Amino acid sequence: xxxxxxxxxxxxxxxxxxxxxxxxxxxxxxxxxxxxxxxxxxxxxxxxxxxxxxxxxxxxxxxxxxxxxxxxxxxxxxxxxxxxxxxxxxxxxxxxxxxxxxxxxxxxxxxxxxxxxxxxxxxxxxxxxxxxxxxxxxxxxxxxxxxxxxxxxxxxxxxxx
Amino acid sequence: xxxxxxxxxxxxxxxxxxxxxxxxxxxxxxxxxxxxxxxxxxxxxxxxxxxxxxxxxxxxxxxxxxxxxxxxxxxxxxxxxxxxxxxxxxxxxxxxxxxxxxxxxxxxxxxxxxxxxxxxxxxxxxxxxxxxxxxxxxxxxxxxxxxxxxxxxxxxxxxxxxxxxxxxxxxxxxxxxxxxxxxxxxxxxxxxxxxxxxxxxxxxxxxxxxxxxxxxxxxxxxxxxxxxxxxxxxxxxxxxxxxxxxxxxxxxxxxxxxxxxxxxxxxxxxxxxxxxxxxxxxxxxxxxxxxxxxxxxxxxxxxxxxxxxxxxxxxxxxxxxxxxxxxxxxxxxxxxxxxxxxxxxxxxxxxxxxxxxxxxxxxxxxxxxxxxxxxxxxxxxxxxxxxxxxxxxxxxxxxxxxxxxxxxxxxxxxxxxxxxxxxxxxxxxxxxxxxxxxxxxxxxxxxxxxxxxxxxxxxxxxxxxxxxxxxxxxxxxxxxxxxxxxxxxxxxxxxxxxxxxxxxxxxxxxxxxxxxxxxxxxxxxxxxxxxxxxxxxxxxxxxxxxxxxxxxxxxxxxxxxxxxxxxxxxxxxxxxxxxxxxxxxxxxxxxxxxxxxxxxxxxxxxxxxxxxxxxxxxxxxxxxxx
Numbered sequence: 001x002x003x004x005x006x007x008x009x010x011x012x013x014x015x016x017x018x019x020x021x022x023x024x025x026x027x028x029x030x031x032x033x034x035x036x037x038x039x040x041x042x043x044x045x046x047x048x049x050x051x052x053x054x055x056x057x058x059x060x061x062x063x064x065x066x067x068x069x070x071x072x073x074x075x076x077x078x079x080x081x082x083x084x085x086x087x088x089x090x091x092x093x094x095x096x097x098x099x100x101x102x103x104x105x106x107x108x109x110x111x112x113x114x115x116x117x118x119x120x121x122x123x124x125x126x127x128x129x130x131x132x133x134x135x136x137x138x139x140x141x142x143x144x145x146x147x148x149x150x151x152x153x154x155x156x157x158x159x160x161x
Numbered sequence: 162x163x164x165x166x167x168x169x170x171x172x173x174x175x176x177x178x179x180x181x182x183x184x185x186x187x188x189x190x191x192x193x194x195x196x197x198x199x200x201x202x203x204x205x206x207x208x209x210x211x212x213x214x215x216x217x218x219x220x221x222x223x224x225x226x227x228x229x230x231x232x233x234x235x236x237x238x239x240x241x242x243x244x245x246x247x248x249x250x251x252x253x254x255x256x257x258x259x260x261x262x263x264x265x266x267x268x269x270x271x272x273x274x275x276x277x278x279x280x281x282x283x284x285x286x287x288x289x290x291x292x293x294x295x296x297x298x299x300x301x302x303x304x305x306x307x308x309x310x311x312x313x314x315x316x317x318x319x320x321x322x323x324x325x326x327x328x329x330x331x332x333x334x335x336x337x338x339x340x341x342x343x344x345x346x347x348x349x350x351x352x353x354x355x356x357x358x359x360x361x362x363x364x365x366x367x368x369x370x371x372x373x374x375x376x377x378x379x380x381x382x383x384x385x386x387x388x389x390x391x392x393x394x395x396x397x398x399x400x401x402x403x404x405x406x407x408x409x410x411x412x413x414x415x416x417x418x419x420x421x422x423x424x425x426x427x428x429x430x431x432x433x434x435x436x437x438x439x440x441x442x443x444x445x446x447x448x449x450x451x452x453x454x455x456x457x458x459x460x461x462x463x464x465x466x467x468x469x470x471x472x473x474x475x476x477x478x479x480x481x482x483x484x485x486x487x488x489x490x491x492x493x494x495x496x497x498x499x500x501x502x503x504x505x506x507x508x509x510x511x512x513x514x515x516x517x518x519x520x521x522x523x524x525x526x527x528x529x530x531x532x533x534x535x536x537x538x539x540x541x542x543x544x545x546x547x548x549x550x551x552x553x554x555x556x557x558x559x560x561x562x563x564x565x566x567x568x569x570x571x572x573x574x575x576x577x578x579x580x581x582x583x584x585x586x587x588x589x590x591x592x593x594x595x596x597x598x599x600x601x602x603x604x605x606x607x608x609x610x611x612x613x614x615x616x617x618x619x620x621x622x623x624x625x626x627x628x629x630x631x632x633x634x635x636x637x638x639x640x641x642x643x644x645x646x647x648x649x650x651x652x653x654x655x656x657x658x659x660x661x662x663x664x665x666x667x668x669x670x671x672x673x674x675x676x677x678x679x680x681x682x683x684x685x686x687x688x689x690x691x692x693x694x695x696x697x698x699x700x701x702x703x704x705x706x707x708x709x710x711x712x713x714x715x716x717x718x719x720x721x722x723x724x725x726x727x728x729x730x731x732x733x734x735x736x737x738x739x740x741x742x743x744x745x746x747x748x749x750x751x752x753x754x755x756x757x758x759x760x761x762x763x764x765x766x767x768x769x770x771x772x773x774x775x776x777x778x779x780x781x782x783x784x785x786x787x
Contacts, residue, residue, distance in 0.1 A: 026479030066462035084383030086540030125386035128237020139203035
């Protein structure tokens with residue numbers, strides 16, 4: 001746990017202590033850590049193991065099972081292209097392809113400057129406004145491939161300011 | 162605090178009066194509501210609502226006009242919505258810049274803003290009231306009760322609309338009679354399989370000790386969003402349904418398992434639980450009856466398989482979301498090894514209606530084998546995309562054409578996929594089928610959670626089958642080999658076919674693997690994984706053969722089997738395609754079409770990545786696919 005600073009250790013300990021009344025708190029602890037830091041590296045899993053008594057192997061198994069948990073840091077902007085059926089039949093593949101091409105990353109990857117992560121999402125439940133793209137949780141309705149360049153440009157400008 | 166049946170009743174009376182005054186204007190005020198569902202919120206309905214309020218304050222109208230949010234109206238493709246009471250005027254596609262006009266003309270001048278009304282695509286008539294719009298005419302709102310009518314973050318409005326009357330009646334008639342009422346209602350689980358809810362409860366009811374009720378809100382079927390909408394629109398109804406189920410089986414704790422992808426639904430549930438606890442409608446000694454019940458919230462973390470009930474239980478227990486072998490069924494050995502009843506959101510949202518209104522009334526809707534109503538999420542190539550609740554037994558034709566408004570752009574209807582990745586597609590010949598659990602199954606599809614994706618002539622059915630298989634293959638948890646390996650092999654074969662390398666014997670192989678996967682997988686995910694392939698093979702075998710033998714994709718979707726062409730005589734040489742091509746595949750030819758001055762363009766097919774930007778940018782229809 002050499003890489004964790006004291007503040008992070010204290011925060012993770014506090015998160016683990018939030019759920020001491022729960023029988024099986026692991027998912028809740030991991031969700032909170034993922035939300036707080038954007039990823040759950042091995043050092044953090046070891047600390048959670050120490051605090052909860054759950055073996056690291058089990059924690060690692062859970063972290064790698066669910067797509068919301070990540071072992072690596074994600075970008076400042078997480079672009080989630082919905083590839084649910086309603087979006088797909090309305091051309092969502094062309095949108096994610098365009099993001100992928102313009103950012104030079106594949107779905108699941110993060111750009112080298114740490115600015116963007118591209119994710120393929122399985123249905124946001126926003127089928128009425130397909131194709132939908134979620135950027136850091138905000139859903140953008142009826143996106144077309146032509147708008148992709150403009151979206152990226154705006155986010156770059158926002159990040160620069 | 163509400164401590165008794167009498168207190169609930171008197172609270173209900175005053176809340177109903179307030180709600181009615183809002184709808185009929187007897188309080189002398191105007192009431193404006195904005196849709197607060199995910200669809201409309203993504204089109205800035207919250208910001209529009211706030212700006213509307215601010216404008217009213219500025220004009221000193223805020224004591225005569227109230228502004229609130231309500232849950233989803235269901236007609237998402239026309240959002241954001243704004244409705245004004247008591248006139249019941251519905252404005253659609255409302256934008257920031259429309260606020261001034263609505264306030265000046267309607268609020269102050271009592272005149273309808275015609276340009277914001279819904280226009281019937283057939284008659285071209287403007288429609289001002291929601292109930293007069295075809296999309297709503299055939300709908301019956303049981304599970305969607307309150308959605309689009311009440312403020313989901315205001316418990317008083319929920320109580321005014323009848324919340325907790327169902328639980329009150331359940332407690333009055335007793336546990337056994339409650340189970341019998343639900344059994345007699347004929348309610349079948351709305352999550353997919355259609356198992357009778359009353360029987361599920363009866364299995365979990367015997368015996369004492371810790372028991373649990375779990376609400377499955379892990380709505381994974383891509384294209385279905387009724388659970389999200391119900392949780393966003395009337396969370397109190399689902400909590401009440403859960404409390405009734407808990408009372409019936411003798412549980413004191415209930416767990417909501419909701420997808421993390423639904424932040425608004427999660428937040429509204431949290432608010433509703435807190436308000437109910439404060440009001441004494443959750444906690445110890447509810448309504449003074451001695452019944453204790455608490456609701457807890459758990460979030461999913463992005464695994465489709467957790468919609469399978471035993472995988473869901475593992476997930477709550479902090480484990481990998483892998484299914485357990487059944488038996489033992491959860492009703493015997495579920496959460497933490499205790500008897501557990503897992504019910505879907507829509508099922509639980511229906512339960513209060515059955516108890517409040519009586520099972521006889523519920524049974525007046527529906528068919529012999531499937532009573533009541535069902536919510537469908539109409540999506541894909543359909544004019545009126547949105548959420549609709551209709552009686553079981555409504556035909557596909559009514560759903561697609563009368564309610565859904567038909568296929569956009571004059572295109573031809575090809576198929577409708579029901580039941581998501583576990584279901585199948587239905588075609589033209591099935592349009593007059595009365596939809597219920599059994600008829601859909603008999604036609605090789607299934608009800609599933611109620612996703613209904615319409616496809617037109619531009620959709621390739623082999624590509625659709627591949628899309629679903631990609632999804633399932635990605636989401637297979639990997640525990641049992643028929644599913645883990647079978648879905649992978651089927652996806653490989655489908656990929657091979659869509660890339661133009663398929664052989665006829667691949668179709669036999671697909672069917673063979675499909676049958677192994679179907680009969681040997683541990684859970685429903687694997688058992689139903691091959692359904693989209695089998696149903697498209699049955700209905701659209703000629704399309705598979707076109708890909709394999711003719712090396713053509715009839716719908717021009719599969720990239721390896723299609724090309725973009727520029728018609729040199731239609732091309733005026735404007736160069737827009739050339740400027741938009743991301744890979745520089747478009748070049749000038751030496752040819753100038755008759756009547757034009759600039760040389761036409763052509764596509765170098767060796768470089769072309771088939772992104773289609775040239776075609777979407779061409780204003781002269783000179784670019785085609787073949």
